[in-house]
Amino acid sequence: MFQKDYIPTWLTLFLAIGIVIEFYFSINSLFILAVGDALFVLLILSWFYDQKRLIPSKNYFLISMLIFILIGIISVKIKTKDHRIDPVSAHRERKIFFSIDKILKESTYYHRFEAIILQIDSKKAKERILVRFLKDSLERPLPEVDDVFYTSAVLKTIDPPLNPYQFNYKAYLKTKQIFYQLRLNPEEVLKLNYRRNTLKGISHRIRKKINSALKRYHFTEEELSVINALLLGQRQNIDKELFEDYKNAGAVHILAISGLHIGIILFLLNFLLKPIEFLKRGKLIKLLLIIFLLWSFAFLAGLSASVVRAVSMFTAIAIGLFSNRKLSLINALVLSMFFLLLFHPFYLFDAGFQLSYLAVFFIITLQPFLIKIWHPRSKIIYYFWQLFTVSISAQIGVLPLSLYYFHRFPGLFFVSGMVIIPFLGLILGLGILVIILALLNILPDFIAISYGYLIDLMNRFISFISHQEGFIFYDISFSFVLMLLFYISLFFGLKLMIKRSFRNIIYFLL
Template sequence: MSDYSRAGAIHILAVSGLHVGIILLILSWLFKPLEKLRKGKFLKTVFIILFLWMFAFVAGLSASVVRAVTMFTFLAIGMSFQRKNVVEFSLITSLFFLLIVKPMFLFDVGFQLSYLAVFGIIRVQPKLYEIYKPSFLIDKKIWELITVSVAAQIGILPLTLYYFHQFPSLFLLSNLIIIPCLSAILIGGILVITLSLLGVLPQFLANVYGFVISQMNSFVSWISNQEEFLLKEISLSFLMMIALYVTIVFLTRMLIYFSPKKVIYFLISILFVQSVFVFENYQKKTKKEFIVFHKSRKSVIGIRGEGRLDVYHNLDSLSFQKLNLIPSYKIGENVSKIIETNINAVFKFDKTPILLIDSLGVYKLNQLKNPIVVLQYSPKINLERLIRVLQPKQIIADGSNYKSYINRWEITSKKQKTPFHYTGRNGAFILKSRNSNF
């Protein structure tokens, strides 16, 4: 799975849109002779839909498979009409149908990637294909595969950068080899399973089938080891992702329906991307935060300012290097530097006093009023007395505390009407500076 992900071919392992799309093409070819009959197109569509849903049942009716088969069911119906834009309308219809049945699909990454990839192929691929006119069958098929891969990648690129923060630049080479192999593996798999069930599977056919799969895996492994071609830690915000999609939409429309007006819209979208870039650079320099991260049995605190994150923790160097939450924060928030540092038990962030209470349980400090209190390492304290003495604005318990202590503290905080935040349930506690201009 790691090899396929790094090679930009993880979609091969997920039984979903790509597999169902290939099976739809195979079924369309198999049932093409039915078109010569009276009402043959209707029969062909019925058989295709029937076999697609049979495949969905064989594949286990997982969410991704049901989603893909529903999408391609509508697509198969649309293809039978052979009218302009009917494919787009079929996809939009399937999208709304799935969202009516299960609205939360809208926030599913697989759902988003599937539809964006298909819309990219439908809208962008025809224009890419017109750039070069192949003369022979082989280069025609290769050019089709290249344009389809590039179009799908254009459709999903901003989203994949936003979610996964990496880009496999050898995706084109991967798809040129893997997708033909996958087609052969799907067709061969149906044949091998059928012959095996009938008890007449020749051993040489099983060996050839296994050889094709092992060679494909070896190729993917080689691609994944080309570290210099895997672009990592790409930070892309939600706003920048939207800006890029706006630019892609206007660029596509300009290429398909070229006119001076479309060029102006495209140039405005470029200005939008540049504006977001300038805004986020300014935000990166001015944003200030105090963060209590969640780490089981450990305490990790961060203070962000001036484009860097100062981190206080009690982990050894090896454990800190393996800690995923800090790199995730760095990439997601576009922070340039991570600095390990020490922190005082009492300090101020944006004029708000913050008190860290560890296992020693020391909190009786002169002139300390209304602080934010962070409880670490299960201090043995009387929280009711602490609240009465300090009158804290907020009490935070991180992952270094015992669960029994946390439950007791939460009950006490509710009785005293003091806000309580447990990072294990509520996520990281983030206090933003009121002076940050964003």
């Protein structure tokens, strides 16, 4: 029924279906238990039946499909079972101990954080909440990751959007299992002398040292904010106007560590560590070293969901490259998605997760066909042609989803991509060198000045592109059904291209 080579894809699809079912409908646990027992018995019976056949029966695949849908449902159940705050009593004043887990971008009136409740009244808890500290005129030290606080306050539900066309922040936080918030004045909170020691906290303190080292070399606030976004995964300090320029230029993905950054780092590591291949079992040693360095970078960037996703994805791709088979590359990508969803099912509803995997999938599958359209003799022209086809492949893959979520299309995205992406490897590589030398206090001034100028030049170019208003299309109506039809057409088109049937492609286009 299913081709063996595509089994990981089907299993991941069934897992995702189960996650969606449980997220929207919340299936009764007893029903899940009964169905699970029945499927287990059917699977055993089907296995004994198939021993007499050369190929598995359709029933075996059908049962497997239902089992993986059930696994998807159970994975969501497991992730939601720790929700320990009683909704009925949540709206009375509680004695709460909480720890800062993540620093968010501040709003006009509040400093915002994601936090974890450690204890509520006399009960231990592990509930994620949103915390808003009201800004005041006193320059108090801001809370940092792993700081622990005590307050007596009322937990409130997340506010819904004021109008139906506004971004639904409440629904977004639901996918992160955040249902409650605290709005606090600084006077209402007591900071304890105790501090937790989590990996995120250690990473935060390392980044703080890096920023202190960089400030000695007179980088501007704007340059520092971009360096933090590109290399340390922290973009909460980026100026609102600059961030909007990157959005309008179709280059906002550059400011968030994603598959693009990790892919470039993987390429750089693959090139720099190539001499190791000459050693005995050199390729395996190089692979293990690449995986270690990728995850070290993820740790430095704060182990945020987007960074963990990107590094997981490119760890799988590195393994696929090691096996040197295109199909292994696709299966490795799909398997990374499978295990991420298995342990973090709510990633499925994250726009960054969806966009990252679609972009990489279309680069792997579509770009090899586009590159064959033209083969210029000049190596320089061919290099830029490769970059153009990569950019176009990724944009085709994410376009329907981007229109559905953001209703905006930056027409000059390929211009910003063609100019910045060729130099992004230089910006990332030189940036890592700048950080290392700054920490050692041996960074030459001319390198610091040159790097600051490079960042400033990139920002100026992005600003120029973003102000070409005639090429930015706003308020594009793109429904979920239209998006689905668009992707169905794309996948059928890809399938025909893979089969290399010219006649079928013509029929498809007509």
